[in-house]
Amino acid sequence: MRKVNLKFKRLICFFIAIILLFCLDKNNYLHQVKADNETHVFNISPVGKIYTITEKFDNTYSIPDNNYTLDLSNTSRNSPAEITEFIYQTKLKIEPNTTNNATITNIEALDVNEKAVTITSSTDNDNSYTLEFNSFFYDNVVFEITDSENEKYYLKINRYAAIISTNFDNIDDPTPTTKKVFANLYLDEKEEAGSEVVNLTTLIKKVYNDNSYDFDYASVELNGSQNLVITTNTYRACQFSTEVDSNVKEVYFITTRPHWTSKTNGIITGSGMGVKYDISTKKTTY
Numbered sequence: 001m002r003k004v005n006l007k008f009k010r011l012i013c014f015f016i017a018i019i020l021l022f023c024l025d026k027n028n029y030l031h032q033v034k035a036d037n038e039t040h041v042f043n044i045s046p047v048g049k050i051y052t053i054t055e056k057f058d059n060t061y062s063i064p065d066n067n068y069t070l071d072l073s074n075t076s077r078n079s080p081a082e083i084t085e086f087i088y089q090t091k092l093k094i095e096p097n098t099t100n101n102a103t104i105t106n107i108e109a110l111d112v113n114e115k116a117v118t119i120t121s122s123t124d125n126d127n128s129y130t131l132e133f134n135s136f137f138y139d140n141v142v143f144e145i146t147d148s149e150n151e152k153y154y155l156k157i158n159r160y161a162a163i164i165s166t167n168f169d170n171i172d173d174p175t176p177t178t179k180k181v182f183a184n185l186y187l188d189e190k191e192e193a194g195s196e197v198v199n200l201t202t203l204i205k206k207v208y209n210d211n212s213y214d215f216d217y218a219s220v221e222l223n224g225s226q227n228l229v230i231t232t233n234t235y236r237a238c239q240f241s242t243e244v245d246s247n248v249k250e251v252y253f254i255t256t257r258p259h260w261t262s263k264t265n266g267i268i269t270g271s272g273m274g275v276k277y278d279i280s281t282k283k284t285t286y
Helices: 002-024 026-030 194-199
Strands: 041-046 069-071 081-086 091-096 104-110 117-121 129-133 140-147 152-160 162-166 179-188 201-208 213-217 219-230 233-244 248-256 275-278 283-285
Touching: 041 152, 069 081, 091 104, 104 117, 104 129, 162 248, 162 275, 179 248, 201 233, 233 248
Parallel strands: 081 152
Antiparallel strands: 041 069, 041 091, 091 129, 104 140, 117 129, 140 152, 162 179, 179 233, 201 213, 201 248, 219 233, 248 275, 275 283
16 A cells, blocks of 8 residues: 555656646747737838839739738748849838737848848837848848747848740740740949940850750840839830750849949849749749
8 A cells, every 4th residue: 555655646746746847937838839810920111212113025024013011920941931122122121010919129131241231120119120232142131030029030032133034935835936035134224224234244054954054145135125213213124035945944144244344343133143044933033
């Protein structure tokens, strides 16, 4: 009987210890439990001039249209929510939506130079943060947002100067006989365009089905026939192209300023090999 009582007492002590541990650390346990309808909504908005593309070369492509109110629940570093913004829109503001009870405590730009994006918290007590991109080079950046409940959310901002289009639906279709991929490039007339627009260098990298690749220069299709109008500034559109066939699986466009220009040398279409277009999926990666 004594042995039974001893086992019973030990079992009671074990359950009491478990209950005490849970009570002492209940915040850590309860922190992981979310209501079924809980959301973590943030508002994103352009700061300063609002850039609007008023014309396109044709109807084969669409201008990215952002939803600036995003629920960032269930996002991760490897699977962030995404928006695509015109590259001249260098400043964006992010703040919690009124449905979000938590406040932002920190925003960090991941995997880029510390000077790539300037992140500033507001002094207006609205808990907003301003993200300012300091170079065209940083054309896709993931941000980690931490709130007052120590939850982390992830937002990827893609930035475009060129929108990719084609003159075909399927690379294996018999028509058109000459298939092309176009980079519809929108430029600041004062900074990149003007008399120098046809002298911009657009390099093409073609990747073939066997993973071999080669380089070439893009052809200039149209120059400055379309306008991007914003406040008092004028922006121009230039169209570059390259021919492809069923052996090509990916095309990269990278546009740079010419070496002899009075403007600053550098890349216009972003980091790496520029804008990537996948032939089979018709997906553009900035």
